[in-house]
Amino acid sequence: MKILFLNGPNLNMLGQREPEIYGRTTLSEIEATIRRLAKSRGVEVDFWQSNLEGELVTWIQESAGNFDALVLNAAAYTHTSVALRDAISAAGTPTIEIHLSNTAAREEFRHRSLIAPVCRGVIAGFGSMSYSLAFEAAISLT
Numbered sequence: 001m002k003i004l005f006l007n008g009p010n011l012n013m014l015g016q017r018e019p020e021i022y023g024r025t026t027l028s029e030i031e032a033t034i035r036r037l038a039k040s041r042g043v044e045v046d047f048w049q050s051n052l053e054g055e056l057v058t059w060i061q062e063s064a065g066n067f068d069a070l071v072l073n074a075a076a077y078t079h080t081s082v083a084l085r086d087a088i089s090a091a092g093t094p095t096i097e098i099h100l101s102n103t104a105a106r107e108e109f110r111h112r113s114l115i116a117p118v119c120r121g122v123i124a125g126f127g128s129m130s131y132s133l134a135f136e137a138a139i140s141l142t
Helices: 027-041 053-063 075-079 082-091 129-140
Strands: 002-007 044-049 069-073 095-099 121-124
Touching: 002 027, 002 053, 002 129, 027 044, 027 129, 053 069, 053 082, 069 082, 069 129, 095 129, 121 129
Parallel strands: 002 044, 002 069, 069 095, 095 121
Antiparallel strands: none
16 A cells, blocks of 8 residues: 655644644654554555645646555645645545644634545644544545
């Protein structure tokens, strides 16, 4: 089994950006945790981050036929990107939307996800553990 973890804008700033909301764990630390978990379960994972919407779109498109599941933390693009939504729909790779914070408990503009309707499910509000929960959910999709 192969799972692709994609991370959107500003997630490269984890650990230093608003730690009261996003925690102090860095994206590199989250990746290391997921890689250990994957190794223990015999699962292959790739972990990519970009601040560029088009790059994320390309990676989603390329997931088709190359990955069994996609875990996507689209960050701010969650609420604005029709392009990501269309890429998820077109690629057909089972996708799980994740967030570190509980977006429903935050600013009103964060309450609506454009990508959730084309995802299998959403995990939000568990900090860095959202990634581990998504890993387990992704395994259950196949």
